[in-house]
Amino acid sequence: MKDTSDENAPRKAWMSLLAKAPEGRIAALLHAAMDPPKFTWLRPPEIGSAMVRARAGGTGAPFNLGEVTVTRCALTLETGEIGHAYIQGRSKADAEAAALVDALMQGQSSETVRAAVLAPLEGEASAARATRAAKAAATKVDFFTMTRGED
Amino acid sequence: MEAEVLSGGFADPAIQSAHAFRSVMEAMARPGTLQHISGAEPPAPLSKAAGAVLLTLCDTETGVYLAGEADCDAVRAWLAFHTGAPLTGPSHCMFAVGTWDALNPLSAYPIGTSEYPDRSATLIVECAELAQSGATLTGPGIKTNVALSVPGIDAFQKNRTLFPLGLDFIFTCEGHLAALPRTTQVSAPIGATEVC
Numbered sequence: 001m002k003d004t005s006d007e008n009a010p011r012k013a014w015m016s017l018l019a020k021a022p023e024g025r026i027a028a029l030l031h032a033a034m035d036p037p038k039f040t041w042l043r044p045p046e047i048g049s050a051m052v053r054a055r056a057g058g059t060g061a062p063f064n065l066g067e068v069t070v071t072r073c074a075l076t077l078e079t080g081e082i083g084h085a086y087i088q089g090r091s092k093a094d095a096e097a098a099a100l101v102d103a104l105m106q107g108q109s110s111e112t113v114r115a116a117v118l119a120p121l122e123g124e125a126s127a128a129r130a131t132r133a134a135k136a137a138a139t140k141v142d143f144f145t146m147t148r149g150e151d
Numbered sequence: 152m153e154a155e156v157l158s159g160g161f162a163d164p165a166i167q168s169a170h171a172f173r174s175v176m177e178a179m180a181r182p183g184t185l186q187h188i189s190g191a192e193p194p195a196p197l198s199k200a201a202g203a204v205l206l207t208l209c210d211t212e213t214g215v216y217l218a219g220e221a222d223c224d225a226v227r228a229w230l231a232f233h234t235g236a237p238l239t240g241p242s243h244c245m246f247a248v249g250t251w252d253a254l255n256p257l258s259a260y261p262i263g264t265s266e267y268p269d270r271s272a273t274l275i276v277e278c279a280e281l282a283q284s285g286a287t288l289t290g291p292g293i294k295t296n297v298a299l300s301v302p303g304i305d306a307f308q309k310n311r312t313l314f315p316l317g318l319d320f321i322f323t324c325e326g327h328l329a330a331l332p333r334t335t336q337v338s339a340p341i342g343a344t345e346v347c
Contacts, residue, residue, distance in 0.1 A: 042157045043233075046164065074157060074232075082157065 014105060017121050018098040019087050025124075026117065027097035033116030034109070036100055038078050045073040045092035071095040081106045156228040159192030161206055171207040178321065178330035183288045183297035185281060185327050194225035200323035201248055201275050206233055208246065208273075214239035215246045219253025221277070241272075248275045251302035257309075262316040271333075273319045276302065281324035290335040298340065299329055307337040 006012070018026060030036060047069065054065040072086045073095045083103025085095045104113045161167040167190035174188040193202030209215055215236045217226060230236055241247060241259040254274055263271035278300070285300040286307075301307060301322070310317045310333060317333035331337070 040158075041162070043160060044162065044164070076158070 011102075011105070014118055015084075015086070015102065017118060017125065018085065018101060020125065021087070021094070021098070021121050022124075023089060023091050023094060025121065026101060027093055029117040029120055030097050030101060030113075033112065036097075037104070039075040039083075039100065039103070042074040042076055042082065043072070045071055045095045047071050047090045047092075073099050075099045075103065077103045077107070079107055156194060156225055157232050159194070159202070159229065160233045161190050167203075168207050171203045174328065175204060175207060175321065175330070178328050179292075179319070179332055181292045182290065182331055182335040183283065183293060183299040183329060185283065185329050187326060188323075188328050189326055194223075194229050196220050196223075196277070197226055197229075197248070198277055198323050199326050200328045201277055202229075204275055204321055204323060204328065205230060205236075205246070205248065209234040209236040211235040211237070213245040214243050215248065216241045216244035216272075218247055218249025221249045221253070244272050246273050246275060248277070250277050255306075257306055257318060260318055262313055262318060265316070268315045271316065271318055273321060275321045275323055278302065278322050278324045281322055281327055281329055285340060287338045287341045288331070288335050289338070292332075293335070296341070299331070301331065301337060304337055304339060307331060307335075311336055 048071075049067040050070045052065045052068050053062045055062050068088060069090050070086055070088065071090055071092060071094070072084070073092070074082065074084045075096070076082050077100075081103040083099040083101070083106075085098035085102060087095050087098050101113060101117055104110065105118075161171075171188050171190055174186040178184065178186045188200045188203045191199055191202035191206050193199065193205070197205075205215070209230070211234075213236050215230060215234075216239055217223075217230075218241070227238065230238075236246075242261065244260065247254055247260060254276060257274075260272035260274065261270060263269060280300065282300045284298050286298065286304050287296050288299055289296045299322075307320075314333055319333055320331040322329045322331070
């Protein structure tokens with residue numbers, strides 16, 4: 001199974017993007033692009049925590065890194081699409097917006113939403129990563145030993 | 152996954168699950184009384200009462216056994232989405248749901264151990280009708296005696312002899328439930344002359 005392509009990969013990518021978006025950003029982008037569609041709750045937003053596990057160096061034995069606060073919800077649009085959201089933090093409005101985006105991405109207006117919400121989010125996320133990496137790279141110290149010239 | 156399968160949970164989980172828990176607790180504390188319970192809209196064939204009990208008591212650490220017709224895709228998906236409870240066989244379950252015929256034989260369920268009598272199953276029995284008539288119940292939580300339309304008498308008398316081990320029962324019918332904990336003694340309907 002691991003060799004076959006994951007048909008859920010695109011959805012995983014946008015769920016990941018929505019989960020880590022800064023507070024209020026998804027709602028701001030969505031409202032700028034369109035009027036949010038009407039929906040009914042399948043699961044109203046609720047706050048909980050999830051254990052984050054990590055591997056030292058990405059290859060070591062897994063250990064529990066710590067808990068992260070998570071807000072989740074599920075909703076259904078009038079057109080029948082179901083949107084889920086699991087986002088970092090405790091903002092219920094963000095969870096609602098993220099679930100709306102997830103639902104809209106499965107419907108007719110997926111291209112509009114991708115251009116208006118996901119593309120800017122992705123750009124901001126990669127810019128933030130690049131800035132952070134550049135700042136870290138600037139502090140890198142290259143150790144070298146000069147020839148002591150004893151001979 | 153269809154929206155119908157995922158809808159029907161508690162709309163206001165904190166308040167509604169507290170109310171539902173109160174109903175279950177009252178029913179267990181006063182065996183034989185009928186309690187109203189609401190808030191859940193589970194898929195068929197589960198009753199609203201059984202759905203509310205499951206939403207209230209089940210979580211990711213309680214194994215649930217779906218017996219007979221209750222074991223359908225709609226119920227499995229609904230339970231997974233709203234509670235995350237793992238589905239198990241009868242020998243490892245903490246809760247079992249189904250009709251009386253589907254749940255039998257009762258010997259299949261864990262009755263707890265001497266050290267941990269609480270590690271026993273609670274059976275949620277779906278009844279076509281539930282009324283305060285029929286078999287006579289006496290025991291803790293009952294002032295003199297009450298009547299309840301339990302599906303069988305022998306099985307509950309046998310269960311009583313296992314005390315402090317044994318099974319607990321919740322009878323559900325539409326929006327009502329009644330409970331029969333292992334402490335309650337069940338006997339045949341009493342005649343008018345024996346009424347206290």
